[in-house]
Amino acid sequence: MNDGHGALSLLARGLAGVDVDVQPLARARAVLTGRRLLLPDNDEAVRLHRAMVAHAVAHLRYSTPARPARTLKPIGIAVVSALEDARVERLLCRDFPGLHGWFVAALPPAPDPLDLRFAALIARMDRVLLRAGAQDDNHWVNKARRLFDETVSRAGLEDYDAFRAVASILANDLGQMRVRFEPQDYAVPAPWRDDNSYLWDFGEAETPPDDAIALQQTGVRPPPPSDAPNEGNEAPPEGIADMELGRYTYPEWDRTQERLRPDWCTVIEKLPAWQGLGAAGTSAAAGHERIVPLALPRARHLDRTHRLRRQWEGDDIDLNAAIEVLVDRRLRLRPDARLFMRPGKGPRPSSVLVLLDLSESANDAGHGDGAVSLLDLEKQAALLLAASNARGIDRLAIHGFSSNTRAEVYYYRLLEFGQPLAAPSRAMIGAVRGRYSTRMGAALRHAASHLQAEPAGPRAILLVTDGAPSDIDVHDPKYLIEDARQAVAEARDAGVRSACIAVDGAADAYVRRIFGWRNYCIADDARSLPARLARMSTRLAAAH
Numbered sequence: 001m002n003d004g005h006g007a008l009s010l011l012a013r014g015l016a017g018v019d020v021d022v023q024p025l026a027r028a029r030a031v032l033t034g035r036r037l038l039l040p041d042n043d044e045a046v047r048l049h050r051a052m053v054a055h056a057v058a059h060l061r062y063s064t065p066a067r068p069a070r071t072l073k074p075i076g077i078a079v080v081s082a083l084e085d086a087r088v089e090r091l092l093c094r095d096f097p098g099l100h101g102w103f104v105a106a107l108p109p110a111p112d113p114l115d116l117r118f119a120a121l122i123a124r125m126d127r128v129l130l131r132a133g134a135q136d137d138n139h140w141v142n143k144a145r146r147l148f149d150e151t152v153s154r155a156g157l158e159d160y161d162a163f164r165a166v167a168s169i170l171a172n173d174l175g176q177m178r179v180r181f182e183p184q185d186y187a188v189p190a191p192w193r194d195d196n197s198y199l200w201d202f203g204e205a206e207t208p209p210d211d212a213i214a215l216q217q218t219g220v221r222p223p224p225p226s227d228a229p230n231e232g233n234e235a236p237p238e239g240i241a242d243m244e245l246g247r248y249t250y251p252e253w254d255r256t257q258e259r260l261r262p263d264w265c266t267v268i269e270k271l272p273a274w275q276g277l278g279a280a281g282t283s284a285a286a287g288h289e290r291i292v293p294l295a296l297p298r299a300r301h302l303d304r305t306h307r308l309r310r311q312w313e314g315d316d317i318d319l320n321a322a323i324e325v326l327v328d329r330r331l332r333l334r335p336d337a338r339l340f341m342r343p344g345k346g347p348r349p350s351s352v353l354v355l356l357d358l359s360e361s362a363n364d365a366g367h368g369d370g371a372v373s374l375l376d377l378e379k380q381a382a383l384l385l386a387a388s389n390a391r392g393i394d395r396l397a398i399h400g401f402s403s404n405t406r407a408e409v410y411y412y413r414l415l416e417f418g419q420p421l422a423a424p425s426r427a428m429i430g431a432v433r434g435r436y437s438t439r440m441g442a443a444l445r446h447a448a449s450h451l452q453a454e455p456a457g458p459r460a461i462l463l464v465t466d467g468a469p470s471d472i473d474v475h476d477p478k479y480l481i482e483d484a485r486q487a488v489a490e491a492r493d494a495g496v497r498s499a500c501i502a503v504d505g506a507a508d509a510y511v512r513r514i515f516g517w518r519n520y521c522i523a524d525d526a527r528s529l530p531a532r533l534a535r536m537s538t539r540l541a542a543a544h
Contacts, residue, residue: 008053012037015057015096022053029187030194032056037194051106051192054099058088059198064160066201075118075174075181080167081188081196082122084160086129086148091157103130106192113137116405116473118174118181123189139475140177144170177472178360178404178436243271245413250445252406253486255479260486265406265442272412272432314340349394350541351417351454354382354533355447356400357465358412362434374466374503374526375434381464381530382414383429385537386421393541395454399447400432403439405473410436411446417454440469440514441483444498448491460497460540464533467502468510484514499540501532 012020018035025031025038030052032038037056039049059065063084069077093100107127111120116138124141128134129148136142147166155162174181188195252264309318318341328335362375382398398415414429415421444461451459469480488498499519502511503526511520523532 008039008049011050012053012057015054015092016060018060020053020057020060030056030192032059032194032198035060047102048106048192051102052194054092054096054102055085055089055193058092059194062088062091062158063199065198067199069200069202073171074183076168076171077196077200078118078122078181078183078186079171079174080164081199082125083144083148083163083167083170084199085188085190085193085196086126087157087160087163089130090152094157100130103192106190107131108189108191114407116177116179118179119186119189121174121179126190140170140173143173179472242410245269245271248446248449250442252441253483255476255482265409265439267409267411267442267446269411269413269446272414272428308343309341310336310338311340311342312338314342316341349455350458351395351397351451351460352393352537352541353397353399353417353447353451353461354385354537355443355461355463356382356398356414356432357438357463357467358400358402358410358432358434359438359467360402360434360436361438362466373434375432377503377526377529378464379429379432381533383421383426384530385533386415388534393537394457396537397450398429399450401439401443401446402434402436403442403471404436405471406439406442408436409439409442409446411443417450437471438465438467438469439471439480440465441480441487444484444487444491448487448494448496448498451491451496452494458497458541459495460499460537461491462533462537462540463498463500464529465500465502465504467504468507469514481510481513488515497540499536501529501536503529 006022009020009022012022021036023036023038024041030037030039037053039052042049072080089103093103107130108123110127111123121138121140124136124138125144128136128141128145136145144166147169148163151159151162151166246269248267248269249263250265250267251260251262253259254261308314310321311318318339321336321339325335325339356378358375362378363373386396386398395417396415397413397417397419400412400414401410403409412432414432415425419425440463444463447461451461468477469484470477471480474480491498497519498515500511500515501521501523503523505522505524507520507522511522514520521532521536523529
């Protein structure tokens with residue numbers, strides 16, 4: 001052991017009150033096992049080594065080692081460990097106030113505010129728990145600080161179980177936010193903290209403790225495989241990946257600043273290719289080959305100028321009417337004086353885009369045995385509408401959307417305008433599933449852009465949703481409601497009417513705010529959705 005590590009051993013003994021053996025380790029992460037501390041072999045990182053020693057001493061003084069980890073999922077272990085690190089450091093700084101500056105000096109640069117991955121959120125939580133004046137605009141990070149401080153005031157820093165309960169709440173929130181956690185790729189963000197192996201017993205008695213700990217240089221080790229699903233880790237869909245068709249940027253309305261943020265949201269237009277396309281007798285691969293969008297010929301433009309006959313006045317004589325006048329005179333009948341023709345417009349085609357909310361909440365089943373999910377009812381209603389050639393609708397499209405922050409608003413074109421409802425389209429609509437959240441404004445803007453390419457005539461978006469707009473990077477409940485309202489106003493100015501069917505008994509306030517008084521209906525019973533969809537779409541198609 002060199003002189004540097006000898007000095008660190010003396011420092012550890014002075015802080016802990018017991019002998020601590022500090023040894024070099026050719027790794028990047030400190031490891032604490034029993035009273036032996038293995039530090040990265042880097043003589044230049046003197047200040048970081050001091051913080052590492054102080055943190056290890058905090059565990060030796062205040063943490064219970066080798067708690068059973070089998071009952072926790074990997075994401076839970078990581079969150080509990082992070083809060084335990086903060087708790088014991090707070091206790092150590094209470095007893096030795098001068099050590100606080102060691103930890104603050106070792107803080108890495110603040111993560112990118114747009115980085116919502118697990119490690120970035122933990123790093124931001126570490127920062128606000130360590131520095132009283134640190135600010136963060138993330139709801140989860142601020143909730144962690146609030147719950148931590150409330151627990152300190154209510155139960156004190158010594159109550160491990162109280163902080164364990166806080167960790168359970170925060171880990172559950174991360175699961176609801178669908179923050180991915182990959183144990184094999186995760187490293188504790190704070191560079192002075194050890195790998196947390198001191199805290200946990202993973203039940204691998206056949207592995208020598210020191211060897212097992214030395215293997216944990218990249219982060220928390222996952223517990224043995226469990227049959228329970230990993231909260232916060234959604235398994236990727238099997239089979240062929242979604243086909244990306246293009247990316248588009250749209251503004252978003254900031255209600256606090258009362259202005260549009262330009263190029264704020266990215267809409268990723270995709271063609272779904274999930275397993276299960278064989279629902280209509282077509283395999284996933286075969287369906288994928290058949291539904292690749294083609295440059296279909298444009299439907300005949302019906303909004304053309306007509307010659308209106310038998311008019312009271314006009315620019316030309318209607319020859320047919322004139323002949324009938326001569327015939328009537330010979331028969332001594334009163335002739336019809338409408339002898340003229342003038343230009344006029346014929347009937348205009350109607351275009352209705354049914355926009356389905358494909359968020360995770362749509363997967364929830366209704367009440368009762370054998371109840372189907374709202375998403376299944378949405379799909380059934382859309383298929384019935386497309387198959388019925390609904391009265392008054394000349395051109396119908398069925399699209400869907402979900403979102404995973406403003407950077408990933410997924411938009412699926414399930415049935416195009418003018419495309420027949422063939423087997424591949426039926427299979428694709430039947431196989432689509434709900435994921436992520438509901439950033440409604442960006443989806444409405446993209447849907448309106450599709451309708452701009454339609455023939456002039458009644459053009460409308462009919463949104464089917466089960467709840468208010470929301471996303472995991474927005475925590476002001478009114479923010480996305482106001483953005484959706486602005487998107488509806490923009491579409492209206494462009495000649496596109498927007499309406500909504502909400503399968504939510506509490507939807508009245510927000511859908512009225514977004515769509516206006518006469519442009520929505522609420523389906524308290526999801527089973528009424530097909531009939532309501534048919535009636536509302538017909539009414540939109542007939543509007544002028």
